Amino acid sequence: xxxxxxxxxxxxxALKPSHVQPRFRNAAELMEFHSAxxxxxxxxxxxxxxxxRMEKIIGRSGIQPLHRECSFTNYAVETPEQQAAxxxxxxxxxxxxxxYGGFIFSGNTGTGKNHLATAIARNLMKRGKSVMxxxxxxxxEKFRRTYAKDSPVKEADLMRDVCKLDLxxxxxxxxxxxxxxxxxxxxxIIDRRQLQLKPTGMLTNKTYSELVELLGERIMDRxxxxxxxxxxxxxxxxxxxxxxx
Numbered sequence: 001x002x003x004x005x006x007x008x009x010x011x012x013x014a015l016k017p018s019h020v021q022p023r024f025r026n027a028a029e030l031m032e033f034h035s036a037x038x039x040x041x042x043x044x045x046x047x048x049x050x051x052x053r054m055e056k057i058i059g060r061s062g063i064q065p066l067h068r069e070c071s072f073t074n075y076a077v078e079t080p081e082q083q084a085a086x087x088x089x090x091x092x093x094x095x096x097x098x099x100y101g102g103f104i105f106s107g108n109t110g111t112g113k114n115h116l117a118t119a120i121a122r123n124l125m126k127r128g129k130s131v132m133x134x135x136x137x138x139x140x141e142k143f144r145r146t147y148a149k150d151s152p153v154k155e156a157d158l159m160r161d162v163c164k165l166d167l168x169x170x171x172x173x174x175x176x177x178x179x180x181x182x183x184x185x186x187x188x189i190i191d192r193r194q195l196q197l198k199p200t201g202m203l204t205n206k207t208y209s210e211l212v213e214l215l216g217e218r219i220m221d222r223x224x225x226x227x228x229x230x231x232x233x234x235x236x237x238x239x240x241x242x243x244x245x
Contacts, residue, residue: 055132062125062132063118070118081234082112088230089116093123096167099226102200106207107232113203116230117169120201129166133201136172139189140182163192169201174214187215194222 055062072090077083085105092103103120105113114133121131139162146155162168168189178186193200200223204211208229212220 062130063121064114064133067114067118067133070115071122072116072119075112075115075119079234081231085112085116085230085232088228089120092228093120096120096124096199100194100197100199101225101227102202102223103228103230104202104204104211104223105230105232106204107234108205108236110236111232111234113232114171117171117201117203121167121169124167130164131167131169132162132165133169133171136170136178136182136186137176139170140178140185143185159189159192162189163196163198165193165198167199167201168193169203171203173202173204174206174210175204183214187219190215190219190223194219199227 072086075082075086077086089103103117105117107113117133121133124131143155143158145151146153146158170186170190173186190200202211202223206214208220215223
């Protein structure tokens with residue numbers, strides 16, 4: 001007669017050296033572990049599929065080709081303010097998943113906002129997280145395409161995948177005025193992600209008060225709760241050195 005799982009576990013426990021502490025004390029704990037691992041693997045597959053769908057819709061990987069080599073190690077630090085920005089980005093990555101606030105990198109173009117946002121994104125993608133860095137204008141264009149009758153991607157499907165990404169980084173917030181519909185779409189995306197506890201990164205040249213005027217006080221309050229604001233007040237390094245910022 002075939003032995004039960006509990007009997008097999010009991011025999012294994014009897015054979016183990018006295019100094020060895022088993023990870024599982026009975027068959028129920030072993031089954032619980034396998035069930036938890038199966039759920040993790042299922043979620044990982046779901047996230048990878050979502051990443052693949054988003055990349056197909058956007059027409060590129062989650063990171064712009066210009067920034068694919070950006071990392072924390074090759075971020076040039078020349079001032080205390082730049083060191084503070086680097087430290088804040090590293091701390092945000094370290095705490096990712098513990099809080100659900102986003103990050104806001106504010107400063108002029110060429111100051112390194114994209115570099116540090118990409119460094120965060122690359123590290124999260126190595127962990128199997130789904131991440132997309134996209135300009136607001138590019139995202140608006142993808143939504144406009146869904147409005148066509150023959151579009152293979154429906155607006156509701158794109159909205160669902162955008163809002164379920166582990167991290168969405170929106171670049172150039174406030175650079176273009178945008179129609180009332182586009183501003184409503186932007187706030188809807190950020191609002192839905194916040195309600196689903198999905199953090200959003202923002203790259204902008206706007207001040208806090210200007211973003212409140214653009215996105216609303218409620219969204220900015222949620223964005224700041226558990227999140228981080230980093231200022232990039234220095235002159236463009238790209239203009240000075242022709243670097244990749």
